[in-house]
């Protein structure tokens with residue numbers, strides 16, 4: 490079940506240091522609905538029953554909790570990209586800080602997994618339609634966007650691919666940092 494996958498993948502992302510206890514969010518498309526993590530909850534402790542179902546206008550159709558404060562970003566992406574089945578947002582520090590300095594050609598995995606470049610979105614207030622539209626626009630031609638001073642958004646035709654893309658961007662940021670420390674080199 491996708492609900493169990495969301496909860497499990499979130500735990501893995503947290504354990505890998507990709508996000509803090511309360512930050513980040515994950516959603517998946519279920520027909521005309523979106524199932525999304527709730528706001529203000531310790532994410533690695535979530536259970537499938539904590540998830541919230543919203544429509545593409547953000548109306549809650551099922552669930553006890555309020556949806557993630559970034560629900561606008563998720564629905565804006567799904568509206569713009571019919572091919573996207575899952576959206577993952579982390580607060581991974583390294584890619585966020587490095588942003589446009591990330592060298593995507595340092596690892597061959599970026600070519601096989603990202604399916605496009607890494608878009609960079611300027612700092613915009615979280616939770617707003619302005620941010621949602623800017624990210625959706627950035628993701629029109631990319632599968633990964635870095636929101637400066639905020640975090641990473643990765644999308645995919647499955648949750649596994651979206652999570653993997655978030656991890657690849659983190660790996661690229663690590664590789665870039667190593668390159669900077671080493672002062673270039675092969």
Ligand SMILES: [Zn+2]
Nearest residue numbers: 512513639640
């Ligand atoms: Zn965030």
